[in-house]
Amino acid sequence: MRLGRRRFLAGLGAGLAASTVGLPPAHGAPGGTARRLVVFFTPNGTIHRQWRPSGGETDFRFPAGSILEPLAAQRERLVILDGLDFHGVSNHEGGMAAMLTGGGGPGHVGEGASIDQFVARHIGGASPFASLELGVLTSAWGGNVQTRMSYARQGEHLPNADRPADVHRRVFGAVVEPGAADDRLARRASILDLLQDEVADLRASAPRSEHAKLDAHLDALRRAETTLTSPGVAGCALDAPTLALDPGANDAFPAVGRAQMDLLVAALACGQTRVASLQWSHTVGPVVFSWLGIAEGHHSLSHFDDANTAGVDAFVRAERWFAEQFAYLLQRLEDQPDPESGGSLLDSTLVLWAQELGDGRLHECRSVPWVLAGGPMRGGRYLQLGGAPHQQVLTSVARALGVDTESYGDPSYGTGPLAELES
Amino acid sequence: MTRHHRVLLVLLAGCQGVIGAGGPDPDERTRDDARADALGEPCAAELEVFERTVWRPLLAVRCAGCHQAEGPAASTRMVFVDEEADDALATNYRAARRAAVADADGLALLLAKPGGVHSGGHQGGALLALDSIPAADARAFVASARTETCDPPPPLDCSAPPPGSPRLRRLTPAEYDATVADLLGIPSEAGATFPADEVRHGFDNAAEALVVSSLFADQLRLAAEELAERAPIAALTECGAGCGAESFVRAFGERAFRRPLTEVEVGRYVGLAAGAPEPSEGARLVVEAMLQSPHFLYRRELGVPDGSAQVLDGWEIASQLSYLLWGTMPDQALFAAARDGTLETLAGIETETRRLLASPRAVTARRRFVTRWLGLDRLATVAKDEATYPGFDPARRAALADAALAAIDEVLAREGTLDALLTASMPGSDDRRGLLELEAVLAVHARPNDSSPIHRGLFVRERLLCQELPPPPPGLVVEPPPVDPTRTARERYAAHSSAQPCEGCHRLIDPIGFAFEGFDGVGARRSAVVDLDGAIVGSLDSDGAIRGTTELGAHLAAGDEVADCFTLQWFRWAYGADVDERSRCQLEALRERFRGAHRSVDDLLVALATAPHVRRRGGE
Incomplete structure (x- = not known):
C-alpha cells in the first residue's frame, strides 16, 4: 500500500538509504561503478587551438589563457577527450540530435533515447525523480531539435526546467514533515488514480493518431505516482533560490546557472534523483556574455575567424567562463559527502561535459570537445582519439553506470566502449 | 544531350571520389543517371508544372543554394544552373529528374535525402517534412518525371475535398491561464511555470507537439493544487455554498470539460469528493482534479462517426470558436448555443462567430x-x-x-x-x-x-x-x-x-x-x-x-503571395497544424476567399470559423 510504505520509510528517516533499493548490481567498468550521472552541456563548438591541453596523456597541462585552464585544480579528476567524431552527422541540428542519442533508433541500444534517459531507466526507478533536466535560458525558441538534448525515445525530446524557483518547488517543495504530509499525499494519490482512468478511457475512444500522445500522458502520470510515493526528503530542506532578474533574461544567465547547479547537487545529495542534466543555452544560442563585457551573441562569437583576434579573444573568454562553471559544479560535488559510500559525491558521480559541434566556425561535428570527470574513471588523462565514434563514449558512460551494453545508439559507426576508458 | 550536360557528366565523373559514405557505387550512379537522361526532353506542360509546384516553392529556395556548380553539393547528381542561364528550366528539370529516378529503399533520392531518411545521410540536413505539401508535390513530380510520356502531375482536384484530421489539442500555457481565469474567476500565472512547448513555423500551438511530459504533469499538478486552494468554491456554481457533491460535479464539470459529463464521470468525481472530510473540501478536491483532467486539458476535436467521416458536436464546435476567436473557454451564450443545437447549422456558427468577433476579447x-x-x-x-x-x-x-x-x-x-x-x-x-x-x-x-x-x-x-x-x-x-x-x-x-x-x-x-x-x-x-x-x-x-x-x-x-502566406499562417494557428494533403483544398478555398474579400482579416477569421474543418473530420 502506497501511503503505508511512504510512512514507514519517512518514519525511519531513511529516505536516502532506501533509495539504493533497485540499484542494479555493479559490473562493467573497471575501477568500480558510478551511482549517478550528470550531463553538462555548452553550445556552439570550440576553437581547438585554444581548447587543447599541451603534452601527452598523463603529462598534459593547460596552457595559460586556454579554455580549459580554469579546470587546472581538478586536473586529476578529468579525462579530456580530444578527437571524438559524430560520424554521419554535421551542423547545429544534426550535432544536437546525435550528441546524447548516438543517432540511435528502433532496434539500436537505447532506441533513440539520450544516454541520460537510458541510464535513468536502469538506475532511476527507485528515486522520486528518474531524472531531472535543468536548463539555463534554453526555451526562448520553444522546445525543438536545436533547444533540447534529452530524448525519451527517437524523436521525442524532453523539456528542460529553466526556472530555478519552479525546480525548487517541484523537487524540494513536497511536505517534509512525516505525518503532516499524509493528507496531501492521500489527495494526490486519489486524484492520480482518477486521472489515469480518465486518460485510459480517452485513449480507448480516440483515433490511433492520438494514441502516442495519450500514452506519453499515462507514462507521466505513472511516474508522478512513483514520485509521490517515494521516500521523503527529511533533512533535505533547501531554501528557495531568489533571483533579481526574470530567469529568461539574458543577464540572468550566470545567476540562473549557479542556482540550477546548486539545486542539481542538492537533488543528488538528497537522493531525489540519480540522473541530472544541466543545459546551458542551446545550439545556435545567442546569449550575450554582457557580464564579461562582450557585446556579440555567443553563436556569432563562435563564427569569428582566426584573423579576427578581438572576436576570437571574446569567444575564448566566454568558453573559459563555461569552464569555470564546470569547475564550480565539480567542486560542489567534491565538497558534498556521498550519503551512501562515505566518499564525496564526485567519487560516485560520473560527469560528462558534452558539446554538439567541433570547430564552431565550420559547423562540423568532427573532433567534438568532450570532458569526463569524477566517478570511477581514472582521471588526470588527456586522450587523443583521432576520430573515434562518440557512440563508444556513450557506451562507456552506460557501462560506468553499471549498465552492461556492447554498444549505444547507431552501431554502424562503432560498437564497444572506448578502449582507453577501459584501462 | 546538350553541351552543358556533357560538361556536367565530366564534372561528376571527376568528383566521384568525394561522394561520402552511404553514396551509391559509381557504376550504379552512372547507370541511374543514364537511365534518367534517356527519358528525353520534358514537354512544355511538364516544365510549367515543374516550375510552379516544385522548382519555385522547393528546389530554388531550399536546394539550389548548395546544389549548383560552385556550391558544396556540386559533386552530387543534382546540380542546378542559374535561372538566368539559357534553357535553365529544362536543365534544372533534368537535374531534378536524376534525383527523382534514382531511389533508395523505394523512395526517390529527391525525397529521401532532404527528408532525412536516406541511410547515407544528407550533408545539408533534414530540410523537408515528408508529410508536407512541398513533399507531396515533389512526389507527384517524381511519378511524372519517371516516364517518357508527356504526363504532368494533374492540377489539384478539390471537387470532393477530404475532411481534415481529428485531434486532441492540449491547452497552451496562455490558453490555460485564460481558461482558468474564466472558469474560476481568479487570475492565473501558472502558464509560465509550464515547460516550453515546441514552436513550429513560429507558433506554439501545434497540436501534435503539445504533449504532457513528466515535467508538465508535475507543474500542472502544482498549479492545480495552488489554484484549487484559492478558488472561490461557492461562486463557481449557481447553487453556491449549498451545492451537493453531485450538483457541484455536474455544474462545474460542464464548464471545466466544456461539455456535459457522462454518468460514469459524474460517479467518479462524486466518489472522489466523498473521500474528503467535509463537503466544501470535497468540492475543492473536485476542482483540483478537474484542473488536471484530460477532458479539461485537451480541446476535443474528435466528433462521432457518420459514415466514413466524423461529425463534431455543438460542444466541440463551441470550443473551437471560442479558442480561435477569444483564446479561452466558451462563455454562457456559446454554451447555450451548443446545448440548443444552434451550432449544428452553418448559419448558427456564423452568427456566433460574428458575435465573438465583435467583442474586445477578440x-x-x-x-x-x-x-x-x-x-x-x-x-x-x-x-x-x-x-x-x-x-x-x-x-x-x-x-x-x-x-x-x-x-x-x-x-x-x-x-x-x-x-x-x-x-x-x-x-x-x-x-x-x-x-x-x-x-x-x-x-x-x-x-x-x-x-x-x-x-x-x-x-x-x-x-x-x-x-x-x-x-x-x-x-x-x-x-x-x-x-x-x-x-x-x-x-x-x-x-x-x-x-x-x-x-x-x-x-x-x-x-x-x-x-x-x-x-x-x-x-x-x-x-x-x-x-x-x-x-x-x-x-x-x-x-x-x-x-x-x-x-x-x-x-x-x-x-497575392503575402496574402496567401498570411492565410497559411492563420490556418496553422487556427487549426493547430500545418496544412497537409488532407487539408490542402480547404487552404486553397480560404486563400481564394481572402483574396476576394479585399483581404479583410475579420473575413478571414469568419472563413476559418465556418470552414468544413470546424464541423467534420476524416475517420481513420
Missing part, C-alpha cells in the same frame, strides 16, 4: 497570433548590448511590444485589411508605415549590437512569404561582419550576398534585409545617410527591386 486573442507571427514573443528576452543600446531594459521592451500591438489593433479597427497592415501610417509612431517599420519588429530581428540584414531578410522570407530556408551547410566558415559604422551593410555583407558559396542562399536573404538599413538594432531611425536599395528574388510572384521598407511594404501588399 482583439486580445488576435494579439496572440500577431505576437507569434511577427516574433514579438522574443522581444522580452532577445539579447541587446547595453553599451550599444543603453536603456533597452524590460520596461522599454514591454512598452515597444505594447505600442506595436496597439498600432496594429488600431489599423485593423480602422481599415481591417492585410494591405493596411503592410502600408498604413502606424498610429503613435514617428510617421512609420506598415508593420515592417514597427520598432518592436525591427528590434527583435536584429543582432545584439547592430541591425541585421540576415535576420530581417529571413523574417520576410519565412513569416511573410512562407518560404523556409535551409541553415548554412557544414564546412563553410560563416562569420558575421564586424560592426563598422563607416561602411554600409551592403559593403560589409558583400561576402554573403555576392560571393560563392554563401551567395547561393544569401542572395535570397540579404538584399531584402538591406531595405531595412534605415533602422538600427533596436528599431530607431538612423540619422546617417544609408544605402536602402534592396531586392526580392526567387519568390513566387514578389520579385522586384525595392528601396527602403515603405516601398517594400507596398511591394509586398501589391501581389
Whole structure:
C-alpha cells in the first residue's frame, strides 16, 4: 500500500538509504561503478587551438589563457577527450540530435533515447525523480531539435526546467514533515488514480493518431505516482533560490546557472534523483556574455575567424567562463559527502561535459570537445582519439553506470566502449 | 544531350571520389543517371508544372543554394544552373529528374535525402517534412518525371475535398491561464511555470507537439493544487455554498470539460469528493482534479462517426470558436448555443462567430497570433548590448511590444485589411508605415549590437512569404561582419550576398534585409545617410527591386503571395497544424476567399470559423 510504505520509510528517516533499493548490481567498468550521472552541456563548438591541453596523456597541462585552464585544480579528476567524431552527422541540428542519442533508433541500444534517459531507466526507478533536466535560458525558441538534448525515445525530446524557483518547488517543495504530509499525499494519490482512468478511457475512444500522445500522458502520470510515493526528503530542506532578474533574461544567465547547479547537487545529495542534466543555452544560442563585457551573441562569437583576434579573444573568454562553471559544479560535488559510500559525491558521480559541434566556425561535428570527470574513471588523462565514434563514449558512460551494453545508439559507426576508458 | 550536360557528366565523373559514405557505387550512379537522361526532353506542360509546384516553392529556395556548380553539393547528381542561364528550366528539370529516378529503399533520392531518411545521410540536413505539401508535390513530380510520356502531375482536384484530421489539442500555457481565469474567476500565472512547448513555423500551438511530459504533469499538478486552494468554491456554481457533491460535479464539470459529463464521470468525481472530510473540501478536491483532467486539458476535436467521416458536436464546435476567436473557454451564450443545437447549422456558427468577433476579447486573442507571427514573443528576452543600446531594459521592451500591438489593433479597427497592415501610417509612431517599420519588429530581428540584414531578410522570407530556408551547410566558415559604422551593410555583407558559396542562399536573404538599413538594432531611425536599395528574388510572384521598407511594404501588399502566406499562417494557428494533403483544398478555398474579400482579416477569421474543418473530420 502506497501511503503505508511512504510512512514507514519517512518514519525511519531513511529516505536516502532506501533509495539504493533497485540499484542494479555493479559490473562493467573497471575501477568500480558510478551511482549517478550528470550531463553538462555548452553550445556552439570550440576553437581547438585554444581548447587543447599541451603534452601527452598523463603529462598534459593547460596552457595559460586556454579554455580549459580554469579546470587546472581538478586536473586529476578529468579525462579530456580530444578527437571524438559524430560520424554521419554535421551542423547545429544534426550535432544536437546525435550528441546524447548516438543517432540511435528502433532496434539500436537505447532506441533513440539520450544516454541520460537510458541510464535513468536502469538506475532511476527507485528515486522520486528518474531524472531531472535543468536548463539555463534554453526555451526562448520553444522546445525543438536545436533547444533540447534529452530524448525519451527517437524523436521525442524532453523539456528542460529553466526556472530555478519552479525546480525548487517541484523537487524540494513536497511536505517534509512525516505525518503532516499524509493528507496531501492521500489527495494526490486519489486524484492520480482518477486521472489515469480518465486518460485510459480517452485513449480507448480516440483515433490511433492520438494514441502516442495519450500514452506519453499515462507514462507521466505513472511516474508522478512513483514520485509521490517515494521516500521523503527529511533533512533535505533547501531554501528557495531568489533571483533579481526574470530567469529568461539574458543577464540572468550566470545567476540562473549557479542556482540550477546548486539545486542539481542538492537533488543528488538528497537522493531525489540519480540522473541530472544541466543545459546551458542551446545550439545556435545567442546569449550575450554582457557580464564579461562582450557585446556579440555567443553563436556569432563562435563564427569569428582566426584573423579576427578581438572576436576570437571574446569567444575564448566566454568558453573559459563555461569552464569555470564546470569547475564550480565539480567542486560542489567534491565538497558534498556521498550519503551512501562515505566518499564525496564526485567519487560516485560520473560527469560528462558534452558539446554538439567541433570547430564552431565550420559547423562540423568532427573532433567534438568532450570532458569526463569524477566517478570511477581514472582521471588526470588527456586522450587523443583521432576520430573515434562518440557512440563508444556513450557506451562507456552506460557501462560506468553499471549498465552492461556492447554498444549505444547507431552501431554502424562503432560498437564497444572506448578502449582507453577501459584501462 | 546538350553541351552543358556533357560538361556536367565530366564534372561528376571527376568528383566521384568525394561522394561520402552511404553514396551509391559509381557504376550504379552512372547507370541511374543514364537511365534518367534517356527519358528525353520534358514537354512544355511538364516544365510549367515543374516550375510552379516544385522548382519555385522547393528546389530554388531550399536546394539550389548548395546544389549548383560552385556550391558544396556540386559533386552530387543534382546540380542546378542559374535561372538566368539559357534553357535553365529544362536543365534544372533534368537535374531534378536524376534525383527523382534514382531511389533508395523505394523512395526517390529527391525525397529521401532532404527528408532525412536516406541511410547515407544528407550533408545539408533534414530540410523537408515528408508529410508536407512541398513533399507531396515533389512526389507527384517524381511519378511524372519517371516516364517518357508527356504526363504532368494533374492540377489539384478539390471537387470532393477530404475532411481534415481529428485531434486532441492540449491547452497552451496562455490558453490555460485564460481558461482558468474564466472558469474560476481568479487570475492565473501558472502558464509560465509550464515547460516550453515546441514552436513550429513560429507558433506554439501545434497540436501534435503539445504533449504532457513528466515535467508538465508535475507543474500542472502544482498549479492545480495552488489554484484549487484559492478558488472561490461557492461562486463557481449557481447553487453556491449549498451545492451537493453531485450538483457541484455536474455544474462545474460542464464548464471545466466544456461539455456535459457522462454518468460514469459524474460517479467518479462524486466518489472522489466523498473521500474528503467535509463537503466544501470535497468540492475543492473536485476542482483540483478537474484542473488536471484530460477532458479539461485537451480541446476535443474528435466528433462521432457518420459514415466514413466524423461529425463534431455543438460542444466541440463551441470550443473551437471560442479558442480561435477569444483564446479561452466558451462563455454562457456559446454554451447555450451548443446545448440548443444552434451550432449544428452553418448559419448558427456564423452568427456566433460574428458575435465573438465583435467583442474586445477578440482583439486580445488576435494579439496572440500577431505576437507569434511577427516574433514579438522574443522581444522580452532577445539579447541587446547595453553599451550599444543603453536603456533597452524590460520596461522599454514591454512598452515597444505594447505600442506595436496597439498600432496594429488600431489599423485593423480602422481599415481591417492585410494591405493596411503592410502600408498604413502606424498610429503613435514617428510617421512609420506598415508593420515592417514597427520598432518592436525591427528590434527583435536584429543582432545584439547592430541591425541585421540576415535576420530581417529571413523574417520576410519565412513569416511573410512562407518560404523556409535551409541553415548554412557544414564546412563553410560563416562569420558575421564586424560592426563598422563607416561602411554600409551592403559593403560589409558583400561576402554573403555576392560571393560563392554563401551567395547561393544569401542572395535570397540579404538584399531584402538591406531595405531595412534605415533602422538600427533596436528599431530607431538612423540619422546617417544609408544605402536602402534592396531586392526580392526567387519568390513566387514578389520579385522586384525595392528601396527602403515603405516601398517594400507596398511591394509586398501589391501581389497575392503575402496574402496567401498570411492565410497559411492563420490556418496553422487556427487549426493547430500545418496544412497537409488532407487539408490542402480547404487552404486553397480560404486563400481564394481572402483574396476576394479585399483581404479583410475579420473575413478571414469568419472563413476559418465556418470552414468544413470546424464541423467534420476524416475517420481513420
